[in-house]
Amino acid sequence: MKACVIDAPAPIETNPLRFRDVPRPEPQGNQVLIRVRACGVCRTDLHVIEGELAPRKYPVIPGHQVVGVVEAVEKSAARINPGTRVGVAWLHSTDGVCEYCRAGRENLCDHADFTGYTVDGGYAEYLLADEKFVYALPDAFTDVQAAPLLCAGIIGFRSLRLSGIKPGGRLGFYGFGAAAHLAIQVALHWNAEVYVSTRDERHRRLALDLGARWAGGTLDPPPVPLDAAIVFAPAGEIVPAALKALKKGGTVALAGIYMSPTPPLEYAWLYHERAILSVANNTREDGEQFLKVAAEIPIRTHTEVFPLAEANRALNALKNDAINGAAVLDISLSSDGLAR
Ligand SMILES: [Zn+2]
Ligand SMILES: [Zn+2]
Numbered sequence: 001m002k003a004c005v006i007d008a009p010a011p012i013e014t015n016p017l018r019f020r021d022v023p024r025p026e027p028q029g030n031q032v033l034i035r036v037r038a039c040g041v042c043r044t045d046l047h048v049i050e051g052e053l054a055p056r057k058y059p060v061i062p063g064h065q066v067v068g069v070v071e072a073v074e075k076s077a078a079r080i081n082p083g084t085r086v087g088v089a090w091l092h093s094t095d096g097v098c099e100y101c102r103a104g105r106e107n108l109c110d111h112a113d114f115t116g117y118t119v120d121g122g123y124a125e126y127l128l129a130d131e132k133f134v135y136a137l138p139d140a141f142t143d144v145q146a147a148p149l150l151c152a153g154i155i156g157f158r159s160l161r162l163s164g165i166k167p168g169g170r171l172g173f174y175g176f177g178a179a180a181h182l183a184i185q186v187a188l189h190w191n192a193e194v195y196v197s198t199r200d201e202r203h204r205r206l207a208l209d210l211g212a213r214w215a216g217g218t219l220d221p222p223p224v225p226l227d228a229a230i231v232f233a234p235a236g237e238i239v240p241a242a243l244k245a246l247k248k249g250g251t252v253a254l255a256g257i258y259m260s261p262t263p264p265l266e267y268a269w270l271y272h273e274r275a276i277l278s279v280a281n282n283t284r285e286d287g288e289q290f291l292k293v294a295a296e297i298p299i300r301t302h303t304e305v306f307p308l309a310e311a312n313r314a315l316n317a318l319k320n321d322a323i324n325g326a327a328v329l330d331i332s333l334s335s336d337g338l339a340r
Pocket of ligand 1: 094095096097098099100101102106108109110111112
């Protein structure tokens with residue numbers, strides 16, 4: 001099969017993903033073999049490729065927002081029939097027995113595997129998934145529309161929940177990429193007001209088009225005090241700005257898996273029971289709840305589509321703020337961009 005493979009961490013500017021033939025994997029145990037139709041491109045893929053996440057497996061095929069069709073199942077995997085369209089997300093599997101799993105916090109599992117990081121992901125024609133960790137996808141979404149829901153959407157949703165935002169509340173977003181452009185639609189559905197701070201002019205326009213009350217530069221103070229804020233950008237210098245924008249008792253949720261160092265924090269910014277909280281992975285329940293609400297709204301995903309062979313180009317564009325909404329690899333496109 002064709003796949004985009006990373007052999008060792010390297011800056012994305014060097015186009016380190018190699019588009020090449022690799023053996024098609026064989027399902028074992030609880031695994032299903034999935035023929036990939038579309039795979040979303042996430043900032044976490046950049047962190048894996050550039051080595052900002054501790055190296056776990058090389059070579060590795062990135063990609064953890066996979067829409068595909070079950071091609072084959074191992075006989076002990078009986079939950080899903082061949083031919084079913086499914087979604088595969090970041091959480092590949094958990095041990096099911098550690099103290100976190102037993103407490104219903106599988107996102108914090110001590111022995112989790114992650115799609116496109118510790119096991120091969122969806123920048124490929126096929127991948128393996130654990131049948132207990134794949135999602136049924138609402139029919140309302142095409143393959144390309146559904147792909148960004150599987151990480152950007154789910155993590156945005158978990159960030160919204162952990163931010164504690166209530167109906168009628170005022171919520172700040174810092175950064176407005178794939179996750180934020182989906183989370184704003186859920187926040188507005190919950191009748192929150194959204195204020196967006198981001199450095200890119202096109203991202204500010206998209207935020208306003210989607211219903212933000214205000215959009216300003218990254219460190220511009222929002223025009224009203226915020227009940228909660230979510231920092232989507234991986235830049236630690238934003239944390240003080242977000243804290244200072246909060247009302248007493250407010251929470252700043254940090255949605256990324258990686259962030260550059262935060263500058264020293266003055267206790268006065270944090271005092272009055274403000275909180276800073278990171279968002280780590282997601283539970284399957286988050287995924288199921290989000291996909292349900294996404295279909296109810298229904299969420300509209302803004303996507304920029306690339307052929308599989310051009311994953312390097314998609315990731316360079318993502319790094320340079322040149323993607324409005326979410327980048328998606330459409331596996332049905334040949335490398336010249338034409339449908340196969
Ligand atoms: Zn566990
Ligand atoms: Zn992701």
